[in-house]
Amino acid sequence: MQVGLHALGIGNGARPRIIRAVAEAAEAHGFATLWAGEHIVMVDTPSSRYPYSADGRIAVPADADWLDPLLALTFAAAVTTRIGLATGILLLPEHNPVAVAKQAATLDVLSAGRLTLGVGVGWSAEEFAALGVPFAHRGRRTAEYVAVLRTLWDRDVASFEGEFTRFEGIRVNPKPVRDRRIPVVVGGNSDAALRRVAAFGDGWYGFNLPAEAVGERVRALREYRASHHRPATEPTVAVALSDGGPGQLPALADAGVTELVVVGAPPDTPDAATAWVAELADRWITPPG
Template sequence: MRVGLHALGIGDGARPEVIRAVATAAEAHGFARLWCGEHVVLVDAPASRYPYSADGRIAVPADADWLDPLLALTFAAAVTSRIELATGVLLLPEHNPVLVAKQAATLDVLSAGRFSVGIGVGWSAEEFAALGVPFAARGRRTDEYLAAMRTLWSQDPASFAGEFIRFDAIRVNPKPLRGGRLPVVAGGNSDAALRRAATLADGWYGFNVPVGDVPSRIAVLADECARHGRAFGELTVAVALSDGSPGDLPALGTAGVTEVVVVGAPPSTPDAAATWVEELARTWIRLEA
């Protein structure tokens, strides 16, 4: 079982000295991947319901520092050499896909092929409004943007014509290092997100999932794979738990999980952050091994 760490980019985890300490310690102590999420905009009193908590509220204060995940992971890539990197997740419909394709490929090149792009459709209508992007049809927009990005990664020159984006005979370089493609992970816990993972992505990232719900979510993912002629074993399955313990890892592996992602907020100083990572590794990786 791989163990990832979702701890960069927010609050104390947005400080460069803490990012360096967390990233280097995570690599040294055997974490498989560093994850970094995104919100461009937060508001003090959102009407939109946060889908990853029982009370519908996001735990991050609206005035907290929250770094751009591609930039934060580029910094992490520069201070590491082996650990993998992933957005968890980039809110794709909020961005121009031509620009994201270039940024993601750039990070892949700078990290020597260690980057996977995790994508989601977003949940905050207030955020979409602030960015001038329609909240409606964001799922369709996400799917089309992903198709456009894959076209840009694999073709040169590249052309695409869709409902939301079109371009003709353009060159966007560099290309990702793995044969003109990047691994794509679809985030979200809904049936629609699982369908997107099964049909369009290379993996699924479930966030803040109760350990007891993991088998049923994976069963939906497997059913969607079967329905669309996809081998379930082709997908990576990463899950950040809302509860549970290292003792649950064998059962999660049997259910089909390939990576458990530990989510946490690091301490505010580099030495304390490095010790914190070491203690997490001792708990989640050493016991599991």
């Protein structure tokens, strides 16, 4: 099982010198992937419930710096050569999918095929309202937009007609490095999220999930995939835990987790950030015992 690091793009992790230090150290110490999430808009007093905490509130302050994940990962790509790069997650229905197709393929080319595009439907009605995007039917919009991305990546001249997107005979270049595909993983812990993974995802990103819940969620995902008659190959399963430690790694691997994602906020100097990554690697990648 691989170990990834979700630490870029917010607060100290939004500062160029810290991004460089974390990215270089993560690659040197054997982390598999650098993850970066997204919120375009934050509000001081949201009425929407955050789905990944018991109290329904997001821990990130509304006034914190929060970088665009594709741009942050492009910066990280420029100072590394091997480590994977993943959005965890990009709020796909808030974007124009034609623009995302080009932006993601650009990063994939610049990183020599290292990008995984993690997408999700979003939870903040205030954010959708600020962007002028309907909050309703965002799940259907996400499914269609993934189909748009794959169409544009695969075809030299592409046309599409759906519920939310229509275009005729357009070219969007460059194309992704790996057979004109970028892996698309779907974020979220709910049954609805797992059904989306089963329907159109290449993998799943479960976030802030209790360790004891992981096995049941993976089993549910397999059942949903079987109902959709998906290929027998297993999807990638990346999970960030809300509790536990390295002692859970064998059980997570047995449950079908392919990547354990360590979530943390780096310290505020490059030297401290480098040491922080090394300490995480000592704990999670080569756990004691």
